[in-house]
Amino acid sequence: MADTAYLSPEAVVQQQLDAYNAHDLEGWLATYAPDACQYQHPATLLARGHAEIRQRAIARFAEPDLHARLLRRQVIGQVVIDHEMVRRNFAEGPGQIELLCLYTVEAGKISSASFIAGPEQLDQPGTD
Template identity: 50%
Template structure:
């Protein structure tokens, strides 16, 4: 897979492998990471890296791709994400919107659903 979808897939694969180096390689040095619609959570690859170092320590971390849509340089993923929350293992639905520029993720917006604890 190549183009914008390939970049986003490599990023998801690295996320699931908890490979911070491969994950950050998919992001532009000046990338912006937002909580949808406009809350800036991290600016630049280093801040994005810092956000994910602790998350990548979670033993059950996994993003399952439900569906993907690509229009030009924009990729929209629907995912089911498994995480280890303070209150226990759980899942949440996520919509991720990626803007690709020069072969890297330049901007990303994330809309998180409610947490559901797994029993």
Template identity: 55%
Template sequence: MAPVLPPLAVVQAQLDAYNAKDIDALLATYAPDAEQYVLHGERLAQGHAQMRERFLARFAEPDLHARLLSRTLVGAMVVDYELITRNFPEGLGTVEMLCVYEVVGGRIQRASFATGAKRLGPPALPAG
């Protein structure tokens, strides 16, 4: 039986797998029945099958990359502030994201995301 990773290690493994576009490693950081939400809003996905579909669609973007700008830990909750490079229909750009992860038993059980404004052009640190 593998040791249970602490919340910071789980979320870092998730970010590393996302940037490597490694769907199996990414899903391994989530509980099988994990849920993803828009922060304070609708459910985006529940379970590995729905999450796999969402992530694989995103992984098709050649320039996809999440840059961690800050990370905060409060108990089992990890909050990341990230700058995501994306390939939008209009061209290369970025969005700021606030990602809130609840880690239970060494896996992400719940994740909520708030997405900032889309900015077209090469990645740059957000103002402010």
């Protein structure tokens, strides 16, 4: 993994997305600052710091179908906004969810991430 201190905010977020899709929890976590926060937009704290972020992500990274497909990315200074469609293995079955992810990158690490989630869309029987 490249030293994120020398990467642009867009490159840091891309590195995060690549590690997510590789189910590389430690590589993904390395793109976050040690004191980073994750929020449900606009301000509901989901996790603070590597330990809480890791704990929140362990089960998700174990999902066999986990994969985020980037639909669109916008970069404004240190803020990167990704619009994604994410394949998941929900408790009710496999499906997808639309996400808007707002990342703030400082000193080559994600310092905060805020998520807006659409409704879970379960696969219809007989589809993959």
